[in-house]
Amino acid sequence: MSLDKDTVRRIAMLARIKVPEADLETMAGELNNILGWIEQLDEVDTDGVEPMTSVSDFRPELRADVVNDGGDAERALANAPENANGFFVVPKVID
């Protein structure tokens, strides 16, 4: 599989990263290099192998349904680049 400029543009959009039009080609080349190297995985026979999501085979204890957090808007907002009246503030979203 080889990535073209359009695909790079699309995944840059998905990742919310700006790739200048002039850099798309170079970026595609770089990513193709890496993906080409990754594709050696095709050599591995994985028929019937369960995909491994986690190395942990235990099951954690769940949290009791108790309110023991929150209650501090100041703390939540302390690092916000912009806030007003207790809200986080962002440029207007147009639906």
Next chain:
Amino acid sequence: MSKLLKGRTGDWEIVIGLEIHAQSITKAKLFSGASTAFGAEPNTQVSLVDAAMPGMLPVLNEESVRQAVRSGLALNSKINLHSVFARKNYFYPDLPQGYQISQFESPIVGEGELEIDLADGEVVTVGIERLHLEQDAGKSLHDQHPTKTYIDLNRSGITLMEIVSKPDMRSSEEAVEYATKVRSILRYIDTCDGNMQEGSLRCDANVSVRRPGEALGTRCEIKNLNSFRYLRQAIDHEAVRQVEILEDGGKIAQETRLYDTAKGETRSMRSKEEAHDYRYFPDPDLLPIDLSEEFVARMKATLPELPDARKERFVTAYALSPYDASVLVSERDTADYFETVAAGRDSKLAANWVISDLFGRLNKLTIPVSASPVSAEALGELIDLISDQTISGRIAKDVFSEMFESGEGAKAIVEKKGLRQVTDEGAIRGQVQSVIDDNPDKVADYRGGNDKLVGWFMGQVMKASQGKANPGMVNKLLREMLSA
């Protein structure tokens, strides 16, 4: 009643599937210890986890699991002993993590079925595809500032159960009945309060149209319908819109739409459309949920009698009509209320009083049965007074009014106002006689063949007795004495 939509070029069938987002009743959030209480000041119920601070990790709330399993059981659906949380990745300012923790390939509840009753008596079976657990997003306020959107994360991370139906509904009526039934069941088992105004229950409707018998058409998803009225309107409008496009030779674009309640129409939500590729993958911060059969059995044992079973019992045990029974069981509180009233009493009389008199008053004032000024015990006392002939049915209506307004007991009102029914034949005979004596022309008329006048005489005697005379006795004596 045909469910087909008449177009210019023939009939169309509407195909509807619903996704219901039901907020689970828990004190804390799905993955954090912040409160879920409604109506708090902005961002006061936000833990570091809910704000997706760096390095924060989700820990699953055990109550959310219980509620999901109980809901799945109550919805006649299969419980999956193994389920997995997955991340649904997209950017939105009220989604702090940049992904929603949801369930994708392995939901906690699998397929099931619900039967719904339509007004004309038809019973329709609607398939349930799945119920999965997921986090709610925060709230974006677009109207606080001309160029800014304000974000409140209080709702961020609250447990939602997304209940996905199969595309088994063929009219907005069926969709509303199905949603009503789901809501009723969840309220019965206390897993969701069903409060649509507060957003505790929201519907997304997938709507498509096709020629009867043909394959499924392209669907549009109408998001976030927060009342059954809007659900009905949105589906009806959307179906007509699609038919118009198709009949004009156009094509339906698969997209997400929003119902504009002011304009009464749906419109495209383009911003949510652009390249939605959610890149689901299993959440590595959470391990799978593995349940035991024993746990599921324990959850099953916590379920109360559900609406369907209760309705059946009401029909057989209380000899109610299926319609009356279904009205009474739609809410657990109502059914409980009725059963208290009916205990040891005439069940049909009890049903009439609860449905016509009590509900009539409550609905007018939009008071829930749980807040009724007349308790089930008090209504029972009133019915007892009717049954033992202490008061007439007519007087009972006034007593009930008084009870509703003052909160006083039936007996107390009857005593205080001296409303006991008069059954002394001698006294009633005297009152009948004086009405006859005072109205010789009417008597002549009656005797001349105007039978209907008996009603007028009845009214006069009741008035003279201030409504207290036993109506049966008045009627009997009137006929006897008028004919004499």
Next chain:
Amino acid sequence: MKLTELTIAAARDGLAAGEFTSVELTAANLSAMENTRDLNAFVCETAEKAQDMAAASDVRRARGADLGAMEGIPIAVKDLFCTEGVRATACSHILDGFTPPYESTVTTNLWDAGAVMLGKTNMDEFAMGSSNMSSYDGPVTNPWRAGDDGAKLVPGGSSGGSAAAVAARMAMGATGTDTGGSIRQPGAFCGVVGMKPTYGRCSRWGVIAFASSLDQAGPLTRTVQDAAIMLGAMAGHDPKDSTSVNESVPDFEAALTGDIKGLRVGVPKEYVVDGMPGEIGELWRRGVDWLKDAGAQIVDISLPHTKYALPAYYIIAPAEASSNLARYDGVRYGLRVEGDSLQDMYANTRSEGFGAEVKRRLMIGAYVLSAGYYDAYYLKAQKVRARIAQDFHDAWETVDVVLTPTAPSAAFAQGEKMDDPIAMYLNDVFTVPASLAGLPAISVPAGLSSDGLPLGLQIIGRPFDEETMFRVAGVMEREAAFTAHPMTGEA
């Protein structure tokens, strides 16, 4: 002997004997930090906090209060750990000025054990790298040089600042995090011990996430014994991390019996790569001999999927990272670069906030999870991961630990391999398999290259059997007798 030259174990004894105070020990380290600032190992020095914590420790000691395992010991903390009131930026521009109002579980455990915080150490941005060149705070210089006028070398990565700080005697130990080798490889490059515990042994709560299924915290120290002491203080069950295992923490130090008679050491034939200097293979063989001489039984084994670990890792880690780093959007904390619209603000913030390597991985991550590619890349990588874990599982039938080189080369010059991502990724070729399998592994300095640069050997253990791994590492350390010093040049 200078206080900064002491091991944690020796300092512990000296403090207990009243030979010096924690305030003195801490002051010595703080002044070493000042004198060695040109290495750029620290991105934030917390001298005042260090002095206060040291003084408090001395008070506790004077009172005879319950003393912790790290009582009075000054250490450095990788900038990936959230530290209350102290910057935590993962050395990324996008977390500019972020000061967490909370403390990670691992560092909390360390402070509870009496440790003293010297400051935050430099690292590759978001722990993505093997050279520390991707830090927004600039590169770290390895205290080692190849010869007298050799070029500035990288300390390895991503815990490059931590490894350099410990090697250069600025800190007695430092926390690191290891996702694919980020403790062990810089440990090897800087001639210190770098240890990654079993996945689930240390809580990830409060550690800025890179790849959740792989990230583990661990210690960088100058000796195996110090690593055992420090890990004991860091580890433990944490209900705030669902992947933290609910098992008690063994006395790792007690496992260092020096006796490995009869233990079976696996030597996997696949741990060889093209272009690997012969001296690394030689050192590995020497390591085998040391352990054999100490009474271990050497078993030739095969871990057949080893070569696929790295490419699998470069799908799984970027995939998880692309999701983990989605929260850096300029809304709630860190950098915001305004734009014409919300979408513009997102893209501006993330384009300016992330460095080239991070962006590259976020793009790969988004791609391998995207519609149509998930099965071919992500799912395939997870299946290969299962194969790799199975290789180890099979090996445990016949061996107790596995011995390999830590890295395929010694430290290289700053700026090298920068235009060749795959060459850079190959640094982790020997460390990544244990990461994918979630196994404990330790790099022990075992010798010098012909250029006089340190080289490490890696011992991989069974899940939650750090004790056996430590025991073998202790023997290896003793046999290797690595005493070379980067600052004095003394061997």
